[in-house]
Structures are given as structure tokens and as C-alpha cells.
Amino acid sequence: MKRLLPLYATFAYAFLHLPLLVLTVFSFNSSKFTVWEGFSLRWYRAIADDPQLMEAAWNSLLIAIVATAFATVIGTLCAYGLWKRDAPILKGSLYVSLVTPEIVTGVSMLAFFQYLFRFMDVRLGLHTVILAHIAFSLSFVVIVVAARLRTVDPALEEAAMDLGATEWGAFYRVTLPALVPGIASAALLAFTTSFDDYVITSLVAGVDSETLPMVIYGMARKGVNPSVNAISALIVLALGVLILGAERLRSDA
Amino acid sequence: MERLRFWFLAPSRLLMAVLFGAPLAIVFFYGLLTRGTYGGQSFPLTDENFARLADPLYLTILLRSFWLAGLATALCVLMGFPLALFIARSGSRKNLFLHLVMLPFWTSFLVRTYAWMFLLRDTGLINTVLQSAGLIHEPLPLLYNDIAVVIGLVYGYLPFMVLPIFSTLERLDPALLEAAADLGARPLSALWRVTLPLTRPGMVAGSLLDFIPCLGAYLTPDLLGGGKSIMIGNLIQNQFTSARDWPFGSALSLALTAIVMVLLWQFLRRKGESFL
Amino acid sequence: MSTVLELRGVSKSFGAHRAADNVSFSIEKGCLFALVGPSGCGKTTTLRMVAGFESPDSGDVILNGQRINDLPPYRRNVSTVFQSYALFPHLTARENIEFGLQRAGAKDLAGPVAKMIELLSLHGKQDRRPAQLSGGEKQRVALARSLVIEPDVLLLDEPLSALDPNLRKQVRLELKALQRRTGITFVMVTHDRDEALSMADQIGIMNRGNLEQVGSPRELYLQPATRFVAGFLGSVNWMGEVGVRPECVRVESEASSRSRAAVVRDVVFLGNCTHVISRLDSGEEVLAEIAGSGVLFSAGQSVHLSWNTTDELRPRS
Numbered sequence: 115m116k117r118l119l120p121l122y123a124t125f126a127y128a129f130l131h132l133p134l135l136v137l138t139v140f141s142f143n144s145s146k147f148t149v150w151e152g153f154s155l156r157w158y159r160a161i162a163d164d165p166q167l168m169e170a171a172w173n174s175l176l177i178a179i180v181a182t183a184f185a186t187v188i189g190t191l192c193a194y195g196l197w198k199r200d201a202p203i204l205k206g207s208l209y210v211s212l213v214t215p216e217i218v219t220g221v222s223m224l225a226f227f228q229y230l231f232r233f234m235d236v237r238l239g240l241h242t243v244i245l246a247h248i249a250f251s252l253s254f255v256v257i258v259v260a261a262r263l264r265t266v267d268p269a270l271e272e273a274a275m276d277l278g279a280t281e282w283g284a285f286y287r288v289t290l291p292a293l294v295p296g297i298a299s300a301a302l303l304a305f306t307t308s309f310d311d312y313v314i315t316s317l318v319a320g321v322d323s324e325t326l327p328m329v330i331y332g333m334a335r336k337g338v339n340p341s342v343n344a345i346s347a348l349i350v351l352a353l354g355v356l357i358l359g360a361e362r363l364r365s366d367a
Numbered sequence: 368m369e370r371l372r373f374w375f376l377a378p379s380r381l382l383m384a385v386l387f388g389a390p391l392a393i394v395f396f397y398g399l400l401t402r403g404t405y406g407g408q409s410f411p412l413t414d415e416n417f418a419r420l421a422d423p424l425y426l427t428i429l430l431r432s433f434w435l436a437g438l439a440t441a442l443c444v445l446m447g448f449p450l451a452l453f454i455a456r457s458g459s460r461k462n463l464f465l466h467l468v469m470l471p472f473w474t475s476f477l478v479r480t481y482a483w484m485f486l487l488r489d490t491g492l493i494n495t496v497l498q499s500a501g502l503i504h505e506p507l508p509l510l511y512n513d514i515a516v517v518i519g520l521v522y523g524y525l526p527f528m529v530l531p532i533f534s535t536l537e538r539l540d541p542a543l544l545e546a547a548a549d550l551g552a553r554p555l556s557a558l559w560r561v562t563l564p565l566t567r568p569g570m571v572a573g574s575l576l577d578f579i580p581c582l583g584a585y586l587t588p589d590l591l592g593g594g595k596s597i598m599i600g601n602l603i604q605n606q607f608t609s610a611r612d613w614p615f616g617s618a619l620s621l622a623l624t625a626i627v628m629v630l631l632w633q634f635l636r637r638k639g640e641s642f643l
Numbered sequence: 644m645s646t647v648l649e650l651r652g653v654s655k656s657f658g659a660h661r662a663a664d665n666v667s668f669s670i671e672k673g674c675l676f677a678l679v680g681p682s683g684c685g686k687t688t689t690l691r692m693v694a695g696f697e698s699p700d701s702g703d704v705i706l707n708g709q710r711i712n713d714l715p716p717y718r719r720n721v722s723t724v725f726q727s728y729a730l731f732p733h734l735t736a737r738e739n740i741e742f743g744l745q746r747a748g749a750k751d752l753a754g755p756v757a758k759m760i761e762l763l764s765l766h767g768k769q770d771r772r773p774a775q776l777s778g779g780e781k782q783r784v785a786l787a788r789s790l791v792i793e794p795d796v797l798l799l800d801e802p803l804s805a806l807d808p809n810l811r812k813q814v815r816l817e818l819k820a821l822q823r824r825t826g827i828t829f830v831m832v833t834h835d836r837d838e839a840l841s842m843a844d845q846i847g848i849m850n851r852g853n854l855e856q857v858g859s860p861r862e863l864y865l866q867p868a869t870r871f872v873a874g875f876l877g878s879v880n881w882m883g884e885v886g887v888r889p890e891c892v893r894v895e896s897e898a899s900s901r902s903r904a905a906v907v908r909d910v911v912f913l914g915n916c917t918h919v920i921s922r923l924d925s926g927e928e929v930l931a932e933i934a935g936s937g938v939l940f941s942a943g944q945s946v947h948l949s950w951n952t953t954d955e956l957r958p959r960s
Binding site for chain 1: 485486
Binding site: 540542543545546547548549550551552553560561564565 | 695725730
């Protein structure tokens with residue numbers, strides 16, 4: 115059995131990694147068929163020349179940054195508040211939001227926004243997407259930061275206050291610095307989740323705004339398009355580098 | 368202390384109430400309304416939407432969702448356990464191997480689902496390779512069916528199974544395996560009689576972490592099933608877009624959410640049984 | 644009397660650290676053998692080599708005349724009681740005890756298991772899980788589990804260290820009685836010299852990987868082969884090459900033949916005995932342990948210390 119296990123593991127890792135590797139390799143294929151015909155960057159150039167794609171990518175980035183910023187701040191404060199003392203209803207709602215299927219969250223937000231728009235002269239657009247992203251990222255951020263808080267000794271804040279710091283001072287000068295790695299992880303998680311989201315975004319984005327996943331989905335739906343290979347490779351590379359970088363920072367800290 | 372806490376929690380409370388609680392409440396209420404003539408919803412209140420859930424057409428979809436999600440979860444257990452075992456026994460390189468499992472997962476779910484389209488379609492890599500090797504003469508219909516959906520689900524959620532099993536294995540006292548060997552159990556026997564039963568909490572947690580998202584899956588059955596493997600998620604989405612039957616879609620949403628909540632409740636009830 | 648276990652020149656290193664160095668001893672069947680020494684001396688490593696969890700770099704482990712170096716633990720007729728007991732948490736006490744028997748394919752489990760439950764006073768507890776048992780009960784289940792498969796040798800790793808201190812003296816007696824009743828050879832590892840002295844038929848003392856001496860408790864105490872053995876088993880007053888145990892030192896106010904003059908530095912009353920610490924004219928400090936509580940010496944007093952030559956310890960190293 116000792117030899118079987120590594121053999122199986124090789125197969126399992128291949129299963130996990132080959133699809134993306136294959137995709138990346140073929141993004142450099144000069145032909146659009148699935149036969150290798152030579153190295154080429156034409157699909158990458160096609161991306162750069164596609165204004166719809168570029169605008170969608172920009173939208174995704176913008177949404178992700180804004181949503182992450184808000185979700186991280188609100189979520190960190192929330193995790194800290196819950197650490198001090200329990201708030202069962204809030205905690206419960208966070209858990210429920212975590213397990214509610216994405217499609218349900220998406221349609222409920224659509225219904226909610228449409229209902230509101232009877233009273234306001236607004237329509238679906240980037241702003242509704244950002245709000246939706248903040249909402250569903252919140253529970254991730256709280257969980258990650260709360261996990262980090264469990265490693266913090268509550269006596270430290272008490273010591274600080276004993277030495278004259280206010281409650282806010284104790285939080286800001288003692289606990290918050292200790293939380294930075296956790297906050298960074300949470301932000302990264304919120305960012306990648308937001309950037310990649312399709313289901314909820316497609317429901318609340320309306321007709322005028324498109325995000326990168328929506329464009330990719332449209333292209334994929336129509337059949338396989340080599341440009342999608344190139345975009346995919348880029349996304350994987352970009353997010354992969356981001357994550358590895360964060361991990362490196364975390365292990366250095 | 369209380370004032371600070373109040374302000375720290377206030378934004379989250381507001382956010383949850385307005386952007387989570389209210390939307391859910393609205394949708395569940397819509398389940399009781401009637402479909403308007405041009406889509407939308409109106410009074411009178413009716414239970415017709417929930418009654419429709421019993422229609423064989425929709426029950427089939429519900430059952431298929433359970434079947435595919437269950438199959439995918441079972442496969443994840445079968446594939447995930449040996450992998451977690453390998454990682455747990457890899458000594459100093461545990462972290463590396465663990466990260467190798469998680470890494471693809473942290474990139475893009477959409478891209479990863481698309482990758483399987485690329486592999487499985489008629490002119491995709493697998494068929495091209497098999498044809499050029501002379502093993503088949505016509506492309507195998509690997510895409511746009513239940514099997515492709517299951518493959519996609521397993522691929523998507525395997526890491527969620529590996530992590531909890533791994534962490535349970537990590538907490539296993541190595542002396543227990545030594546004791547088993549000491550008492551005459553061969554390695555395979557010890558695995559079956561000691562390691563496996565003690566890993567059960569991890570497998571249950573992983574199964575839940577897998578089954579619930581699989582049940583409500585949308586992208587995977589949509590892209591890899593191509594309309595032939597409709598699951599609940601697709602049905603709901605359909606009601607809110609092309610079919611424009613929001614009340615029925617709402618009823619479906621409520622049903623799905625209720626199922627998920629029941630599963631979770633059952634799990635949490637039994638969590639106290641853990642003997643680790 | 645036959646030899647059931649023998650180690651010949653067994654050595655084991657972990658990297659640069661030599662845990663066991665050329666260890667050789669043999670154990671008679673039916674004996675309770677204690678392997679003693681300070682922590683890090685290699686006794687646990689040696690035990691694990693007998694059990695099969697470590698393999699020797701050199702030397703032989705011989706069980707009933709058969710060399711078992713290459714046998715994995717599940718093929719050796721040797722069983723271990725772990726320091727933490729290592730009871731399977733998902734099985735009841737009874738199922739734990741049955742574990743080793745199920746492997747062997749024994750048909751009638753109930754008989755031997757019932758016998759063990761009786762022998763170790765576990766009646767009424769057999770359907771409980773380990774989490775519901777006390778420390779002492781867990782130990783008895785561990786013992787039952789190992790004994791029921793009738794090993795040639797039972798290995799015990801620090802059996803008393805996990806127990807409540809006030810329980811230990813009693814459990815010492817119970818373990819010894821158990822060993823006598825079953826007749827199985829026990830090999831016990833401990834760092835506690837009182838345990839070893841009171842329980843063992845034979846003791847092997849280890850220090851930094853070396854087996855310094857093997858013998859009966861009396862032999863080791865009265866005729867230690869090395870200064871380490873002498874010091875490990877009790878206090879010693881060293882005067883050059885020769886040592887004298889405190890309880891052998893007589894303190895008198897009058898001189899006698901062969902007595903040495905000394906001045907009392909301190910008198911410590913300990914209830915059932917008194918320690919008198921004196922300094923000889925030649926400069927060494929001598930501790931005398933005097934039984935009873937009627938001692939009338941005080942600091943600064945001139946006294947005369949003496950002892951029998953037969954009580955002198957002359958270790959070779």
C-alpha cells in the first residue's frame with residue numbers, strides 16, 4: 115500500500131492541474147483547432163483589441179476593489195465586535211448567508227432591487243453589483259478575521275487599557291496590528307470571489323454593464339473560443355500570482 | 368465598551384438586514400403571489416406555486432439534482448480520502464502538497480468549468496487525442512450530459528473534501544496506529560478499523576461542504592450539461608429570466624433553501640457525537 | 644528457567660544522537676524486568692525496538708530464540724501498553740480488549756475477554772468508551788487489551804506516570820500482583836527509581852544510551868558497578884574512590900576504632916528520620932541518615948562517624 119498511495123496521488127494531482135495547464139498551453143496555439151500548430155500570441159493580441167472585453171475587465175476590477183474595500187472594513191469591525199461578545203442574530207444571519215445557495219442569493223437581490231426601483235429612479239448597474247458583492251463577501255471576511263482573532267490573547271487589550279488606552283485605542287494600537295495578516299487574507303479571498311463571480315452578478319448587473327465573467331460565459335456558451343483560453347490563462351496567472359504573493363508575505367510575517 | 372461595540376456591529380447589521388434579510392423575505396413572499404400577465408407578480412395570494420413543485424416534471428429535476436450532487440459528493444469522498452491520507456503522511460512536505468490541492472481552487476471557478484468544456488467537447492482535447500491515436504473513429508459525446516456535469520462538480524469541489532479530512536487525520540494520535548499494529552493489525556486492517564472510523568467527522572463535514580453547493584449548482588450544469596442536465600439552480604435562474612415567472616421561481620428558491628437548512632440542522636445536531 | 648528475550652549489541656542512532664549504544668541483556672521468562680534511567684537515556688528507544696516501532700542499526704533482538712529484527716510489530720508476539728494508553732476512542736472498553744483477538748480470527752472472543760475483565764476488575768465498565776473512564780480504568784483496559792492476546796512479553800512504557808500520584812503506590816502493588824498471577828514476562832520502562840526497586844525482579848539501568856548494569860534490586864543497590872548506578876538508586880557519600888550510603892553512617896559523640904572525626908554542619912529533622920550533615924577533617928561533607936526521631940546532635944558539635952567496610956561501595960567506574 116505504501117507505493118499505491120503516491121501513485122494515486124500523482125493521478126489525483128494530474129486530475130486537478132492538467133485541465134488548467136492544457137488550457138494555458140493551447141492559449142499559445144496558433145490555430146484555433148485543438149491540434150497544436152505552432153506557438154503564437156494571436157489570441158492574446160485579440161484580447162487587447164477587443165474593447166468589449168477590456169471594458170468588462172475594467173468593470174470587474176473596479177467592482178472587486180470597491181466591494182473588497184467595503185467588505186473588509188465592515189467585516190473586520192464585525193468580527194471584532196463579535197469577539198468581544200456574542201450577537202446571536204447577526205452571527206446566525208452570517209452563517210445563513212454563507213450556506214444559502216448562490217442562485218437564491220442572486221434572485222433575491224434581483225427581486226429586492228427591482229422592488230426598490232419602483233420608488234427610486236435607478237436601474238440595475240455596476241452599483242447594484244457592488245452592493246451585492248459586498249453583501250455576499252461579508253461572511254467570508256468575518257470568518258477569516260474571526261479565526262485570526264482566536265489567536266489573539268484578550269488580556270493584551272486589558273493590559274493596554276490598564277495602562278491608560280481607551281477602548282478604541284486598545285483596538286487600534288494593540289489588536290488591529292495583530293490582525294493584519296488575517297485581514298489581508300480576508301481581503302484576498304473577497305477580491306478573488308468578487309472578481310470571479312458569475313451567478314449573482316449576471317442577475318443584478320442589468321443590460322448596460324458587463325463584467326469579465328459575464329463576457330467569458332457568453333463566449334463559452336457559444337462554443338469554445340480560443341480567445342477564452344487566453345483570457346482564462348491570464349486570469350489564472352494573475353490570481354495565482356496574487357495568491358502566491360500573499361502566501362509568501364504571510365509566511366514571512 | 369458597549370458603545371464601541373455597537374458602532375462596530377452596526378454596519379454589518381444594517382448590511383445583513385437590508386441586503387440579505389430583506390431580499391430573502393421578499394422572495395419568500397413572492398412565492399405566495401400570482402404571476403402577472405407580463406411577468407412580474409401580483410396579488411391574489413396563492414399556494415399554486417408551491418403546489419406546482421409536486422409536478423413530475425419538476426420533481427424529476429429535483430431528483431436529478433439530488434442524484435448528481437450525491438454522486439459528485441460520493442466521488443469526492445472516494446477520491447479525497449486517499450489524497451488527504453497521502454498529504455497527511457508526506458511528512459515535511461505536507462504544506463506544499465496541501466497548497467497544491469487548494470491552488471487551482473483559488474483561481475476562477477468559471478475558468479475551471481470552461482477548461483472541462485475544452486477537454487470534453489467533440490473537437491476537444493480528449494477526443495482529438497483518442498482519434499489521432501486511432502482508438503476511436505467518431506468523437507465520443509463526452510460533453511453536454513450528466514457525466515460531464517458530475518466530472519465538473521467533482522473537479523470544482525474536491526478541495527472542499529480534502530481539507531476537512533486532512534485536518535481530522537492530522538489530529539489523529541499516531542500512538543493509536545502503533546497500538547493497532549502492536550495488537551496484530553496489518554496496515555490495511557489498521558486503516559479500515561482505526562483510521563477510517565476516526566476520520567468520519569472529517570468526511571461528514573466535507574460531504575456537507577460539497578453536497579450543499581453541488582445541490583444548488585448553476586454554472587456547472589449550465590455549461591457542461593448544456594441544457595440537457597437541468598438542475599434546480601438552472602430552473603430557478605430560468606424562472607427569473609426567460610420564463611419570467613418570479614412567483615414560481617421564488618417558490619423553488621424557498622424549497623431549495625429549506626432543504627439546505629434541514630441538511631445543516633441535521634449535521635449540527637449530530638456534531639456533538641464527535642469523539643475526537 | 645529459560646530466556647524469553649535477549650538483546651545482543653543493539654545500537655540505534657537518530658542522526659548524530661546515539662540513543663542506544665551496544666545494549667545487551669537477557670530476560671528470564673516470568674520475570675518483571677525494569678529498564679530504568681533518567682530521561683533521554685535510551686530506555687524508551689530500546690523498548691520500541693523490542694516492540695518493532697524502531698529497528699536497530701546493529702545488533703539483534705531475539706525473542707524465544709528467534710531473531711525478530713525484521714518482523715513488523717504486527718508479527719511479533721509482543722504487546723505494548725503505551726504511556727498514554729492509546730485506547731481506541733471510537734470503541735468501547737470491551738471492543739478495545741477484543742481488538743487483537745479479532746485479527747487472529749479467534750472464534751470465541753467472549754471467554755478470554757470475560758476472563759480479562761474479571762482479572763482487571765473492569766466489571767460494569769466494559770461498555771463504556773475511553774472518554775468515560777478514569778485514568779486507572781483506562782490503564783486496566785490497556786493492560787487487558789494487551790494481555791488477552793497472550794504475548795510472550797508485555798512491554799510497559801512508564802505505566803505509572805500518567806496516574807494520580809496518590810494512586811501510584813497502590814497500582815505498583817497491583818501491577819506486581821498481576822504479573823505474578825499471569826506469569827507473563829513484563830518489561831517496564833520507568834525513570835522512577837522507587838518504582839523499579841519495589842516492583843522489579845531484575846533491573847537494567849541505562850545512562851546516555853549505555854546499559855550500565857543489570858541485576859536484582861539488591862545487587863544494584865548494594866554492589867553498584869558504576870558511580871552512576873550508585874547515585875541513581877540512592878544517595879551516596881563519596882570519599883575518593885569509595886562511597887558510603889547515608890543510612891550506613893553511624894554518628895557518635897565518642898570515637899571508636901576506624902571512626903573519623905567530623906563537625907556537625909546541619910541537622911534536618913524529617914519526621915521518621917534525621918539527616919545529620921557533617922564535615923570531615925579531610926574536608927568532605929558526609930550525610931548521615933539516622934532512623935527514629937531521638938537524635939541529640941546540634942550544629943557545631945564534634946562527632947565521630949563510622950561505618951562497616953562491608954557497606955562500602957567500590958564501583959569500577
